[in-house]
Amino acid sequence: MSTDQHAVPDEAELAAMSREEKATAGLAVDHVDLDEYGPVAVPGSPMDKRNERRVAAWFLLAGLLGLLFAVAFIWWPHEYVPAYQDGQLAYALYTPIIGATMGGAILCFGIGVVQLARKIFAHEVAIQQRHIGMSAAFDRQTLAAQVLDTVDKSGLKRRGVLKGALALAGGALGLVAAIPILGALIKNPWEERADSPLWVTPWAPLADGTKVRLTQLDGTPVRPEDLEAGSMSTVFPGVPGGAKASDAAVMLFRVRSDSVVRIRDGQQGFQYGDYYAFSKICTHVGCPVSLYEQQTGRVLCPCHQSQFNLYEGMFPVFGPATRPLPQLPIELDDEGYFVAAKDFVEAVGPGFWENGKFPAWYSEPKEATG
Amino acid sequence: MLALLFGLVTMALVFDAATKPTNVAEAANVDAAQIADGQRLFENSCITCHGANLQGVLDRGPSLVGVGQAAAYFQLSTGRMPAPENGAQMPRKLPVFTPDQIDDLAAYIQANGGGPEIPTTGLRDDSQVAMGGELFRLNCASCHNFTGQGGALSQGKYAPALNEATDEQIWGAMLSGPENMPKFGDGQLTAQEKAAIVSYIQNNKATIDPGGLPLGGFGPAPEGLIAFLVGMGAIVAATLWMGSRT
Numbered sequence: 001m002s003t004d005q006h007a008v009p010d011e012a013e014l015a016a017m018s019r020e021e022k023a024t025a026g027l028a029v030d031h032v033d034l035d036e037y038g039p040v041a042v043p044g045s046p047m048d049k050r051n052e053r054r055v056a057a058w059f060l061l062a063g064l065l066g067l068l069f070a071v072a073f074i075w076w077p078h079e080y081v082p083a084y085q086d087g088q089l090a091y092a093l094y095t096p097i098i099g100a101t102m103g104g105a106i107l108c109f110g111i112g113v114v115q116l117a118r119k120i121f122a123h124e125v126a127i128q129q130r131h132i133g134m135s136a137a138f139d140r141q142t143l144a145a146q147v148l149d150t151v152d153k154s155g156l157k158r159r160g161v162l163k164g165a166l167a168l169a170g171g172a173l174g175l176v177a178a179i180p181i182l183g184a185l186i187k188n189p190w191e192e193r194a195d196s197p198l199w200v201t202p203w204a205p206l207a208d209g210t211k212v213r214l215t216q217l218d219g220t221p222v223r224p225e226d227l228e229a230g231s232m233s234t235v236f237p238g239v240p241g242g243a244k245a246s247d248a249a250v251m252l253f254r255v256r257s258d259s260v261v262r263i264r265d266g267q268q269g270f271q272y273g274d275y276y277a278f279s280k281i282c283t284h285v286g287c288p289v290s291l292y293e294q295q296t297g298r299v300l301c302p303c304h305q306s307q308f309n310l311y312e313g314m315f316p317v318f319g320p321a322t323r324p325l326p327q328l329p330i331e332l333d334d335e336g337y338f339v340a341a342k343d344f345v346e347a348v349g350p351g352f353w354e355n356g357k358f359p360a361w362y363s364e365p366k367e368a369t370g
Numbered sequence: 371m372l373a374l375l376f377g378l379v380t381m382a383l384v385f386d387a388a389t390k391p392t393n394v395a396e397a398a399n400v401d402a403a404q405i406a407d408g409q410r411l412f413e414n415s416c417i418t419c420h421g422a423n424l425q426g427v428l429d430r431g432p433s434l435v436g437v438g439q440a441a442a443y444f445q446l447s448t449g450r451m452p453a454p455e456n457g458a459q460m461p462r463k464l465p466v467f468t469p470d471q472i473d474d475l476a477a478y479i480q481a482n483g484g485g486p487e488i489p490t491t492g493l494r495d496d497s498q499v500a501m502g503g504e505l506f507r508l509n510c511a512s513c514h515n516f517t518g519q520g521g522a523l524s525q526g527k528y529a530p531a532l533n534e535a536t537d538e539q540i541w542g543a544m545l546s547g548p549e550n551m552p553k554f555g556d557g558q559l560t561a562q563e564k565a566a567i568v569s570y571i572q573n574n575k576a577t578i579d580p581g582g583l584p585l586g587g588f589g590p591a592p593e594g595l596i597a598f599l600v601g602m603g604a605i606v607a608a609t610l611w612m613g614s615r616t
Contacts, residue, residue, distance in 0.1 A: 083576035088577070096580075228558070231547065231558060233558050294547060296550065307524055
């Protein structure tokens with residue numbers, strides 16, 4: 001769209017031109033001059049032949065690897081073979097083989113294309129004249145006029161229904177993008193008030209007053225004699241869905257009888273003899289803490305290296321966690337199984353909007369058992 | 371009436387006598403010579419830290435009363451005992467004692483205070499690998515990593531990799547809770563569940579990694595690092611190469 005165009009040949013001149021001349025004329029219209037243009041090597045020379053062989057070799061290799069991929073994909077043993085059985089190695093090689101052949105084929109084809117451009121296609125050095133700064137005022141004004149004229153001629157300004165429909169479509173599309181975020185705000189977590197799952201964990205006694213048993217993953221209730229001194233067991237509330245509840249996992253510890261454990265204010269009697277139950281959910285960002293060092297009494301969180309000390313009332317002693325792990329009050333039921341005496345007395349896990357409601361969270365453990 | 375009473379007492383005595391040989395027979399399983407050999411080895415190699423009566427020595431070594439054959443076998447067969455020095459943790463090394471000597475020492479420990487013993491049969495249950503995997507991830511993976519590669523604990527301590535652990539050693543560790551590892555008694559993990567866990571660990575080790583190089587089995591951190599260094603490195607190298615050729 002330049003104002004000073006080269007002279008364009010008329011139809012008769014065009015008919016008389018060779019293909020090469022037409023190509024040059026096309027470049028000239030765009031102000032491109034070919035400074036150097038010609039084959040990379042003298043046609044038929046040893047270099048020319050060598051270039052051709054090299055490029056062909058890459059494409060042959062790509063084709064061969066592609067065929068190997070197809071063969072391996074169909075006939076290589078791909079069905080799972082467990083450990084200790086013949087054929088495990090062959091099965092384990094399935095994925096690497098199809099990956100290597102397919103990747104190799106793509107890589108070789110790519111190298112072949114690059115080599116084709118560098119070694120076979122004509123060598124050229126082209127020079128194009130460019131104007132400096134903005135386009136000419138004539139170019140700019142005519143282009144702007146064209147765009148605005150298109151809008152005017154369409155009559156969009158007077159078609160109110162169409163404009164409204166367009167706005168509605170755009171708004172609805174925006175809503176589609178925003179609804180996954182806004183949708184989560186529709187449900188009111190406070191609807192159940194005091195029984196809201198934000199306040200209550202599955203450890204809370206049932207409606208009829210039945211206390212919830214501490215059970216293993218498979219639902220087996222836990223008795224004191226199941227745990228040796230110096231052991232830790234992950235237990236879950238013995239209610240339907242208890243093992244899947246995100247706020248319910250609890251570590252049940254049995255310390256040695258000569259261990260001294262300090263107890264936090266208002267939590268006296270939460271333990272049963274040498275047995276202590278603490279939430280497994282880290283108070284930092286809610287990872288499962290369970291790297292228990294039975295000699296030092298430390299419980300480590302694998303995510304950010306927070307450490308809690310069981311002997312210090314599960315207070316954080318290292319890392320980013322700032323609150324102790326909540327203690328679950330436990331006792332025995334009539335049949336000698338562990339039950340939760342009541343729900344946790346503080347929120348489980350990390351940040352909670354009622355944080356600070358319980359002053360005991362910030363008090364140091366004082367009393368000691370022993 | 372007196373005759374009836376007399377008869378009952380006699381019967382009780384006879385019953386008592388009849389049941390006694392069973393206990394005697396159990397006791398006879400203990401090989402006195404083996405225990406004596408074990409005591410000799412103990413007095414040469416272990417007595418400095420664990421005391422003349424297995425009671426332990428303050429700041430040197432803990433009491434061995436009640437730790438059982440499981441603890442003795444685990445510590446001796448993994449070479450952790452005898453320890454060259456006190457440290458954050460005893461590293462695994464080549465065992466100092468021969469298998470026979472380890473059995474002698476374990477028999478001596480077992481004879482003085484009892485304790486958990488590693489069973490001789492049923493160490494593995496390859497039909498329960500999936501259950502073993504679930505139990506491993508719940509009870510063991512937090513410290514030993516889900517691929518059994520171990521990991522760091524506090525202040526220089528660490529959970530060791532399970533690469534070299536034998537079936538017996540894994541049983542011994544679960545039963546005795548060596549160093550900072552919690553104990554897993556048979557009430558917490560039944561013998562069947564322990565066998566399933568051992569099967570899972572050993573199957574895991576015998577499984578060839580279908581993804582190629584496991585990069586230590588440590589999970590996303592080394593994998594991401596390699597992907598970043600190798601991938602970004604390749605892109606930067608390709609960019610430099612293209613720039614140098616135009």
